[in-house]
Amino acid sequence: MPIESSFPHGSPIWVDLQSSDPAGAAAFYRALFDWEVEPPAADTNGYALATRRGVPVSAIGPLPEGERPRWTTYFAVDDIAAAADAVLGAGGAVLLPPGELIPGVTLSIVADPAGAVLGLWQSHAASSWLRDEPGAVDWLELVAPDIESVFPFYEAVLGVGASEMRVADEPYGLFDVADRSVAGAYRSDGSEPAHWLVYLNVADLDATVVRATELGGTLRTEPTAAAGVGRWAEIVDPQGATVALLEPEPEPA
Incomplete structure (x- = not known):
């Protein structure tokens, strides 16, 4: 059960x-991934924590007025005020100014x-996050x-490095923190807005896609495979949020 508890500046720390x-x-994600989802606590602004075997996986909360359902990827920063300033200096936009929306x-x-x-995300207390096993986040990807x-x-705001690899003989960008690649970047055809895509780990992609459709979700992209990565597909949950499912390639024997 991979549990992350160290989040250097620039590394992914959470999704919701x-x-x-x-x-x-x-109800959908509980049935699909065996998540335990408790009712929102009084101090979490309507967000309910999702766990597996007691370890945090994600959270589910209300949709801001005028927005479409979506997953949000959070990155750890050492100084959130400085990072928000860097966002503006690097040509981005601050949609929600820094604030303590949940305790700590x-x-x-x-x-x-x-x-x-x-x-x-600037944390003021120790935290843990379940990763890289069925039902947990496996990978995160910028699509633009x-x-x-x-x-x-991203270099200016998060201090990450940028590198490149090949996936299915196509160039694929990587965001690196020290000697570790923490997220990817995929060049889209421009038919959809730029976004961060969350990949959830599954043990059996085909079976999970079938189960997702039985629960009211829809298949957005047909399964794709790449050597050294595995098989993946995107689904849309019954409320309209897109998420990817990834069945990693087995480790060599």
């Missing part, structure tokens, strides 16, 4: 879901120059028409 029907979304955490919601929305043009933004 803003839904038009948080209770309905909780100062948050800000920002957008990069391409319009992709992300969160900045021109990823190279926004690399300087």
Whole structure:
């Protein structure tokens, strides 16, 4: 059970879901991934914590007025005021100024120059996050028409490095913290707005897609495979939020 408890500046630290029907979304993901979702606490602004075997996985909360259902990826920062200033200096926008919206955490919601929305997260207490096993976040990916043009933004705001690999013989960008790649960047065809895509780990992609459709979700992209990565597909939950499912390639024997 991989549990992360160290989050260097620039690394992903959390994801949450803003839904038009948080209770309905909780029922969907509970049935799909065996999440335990408790009712929102009085001090969490309507967000309900989702866990697996008692370890935090994500949270589900209400949808801000005028917005569409979406997943938000948060990145750890050492000084959130400085990071928010860097957002403006690098051509981005601060959509929600820094504030302590949940106890022990100062948050800000920002957008990069391409319009992709992300969160900045400065934690004032120890935290843990379940990763890289079925039902938990496996990977995070920026999807934008021109990823190279926004690399300087992430370098300035998060202090990450940018590198490149090949996936299915296509160039694929990586965000690096020290010697570790913490997120990816995929060049889209421009048919959709720039966004951060959350990948949830599954043990059996085909079975999970079938189960998701039985629960009221829809398949957005057909399953795709790449050597060294695995198989993945995007689904849309019953409330309209898109998330990817990833069945990682087995480790070599």
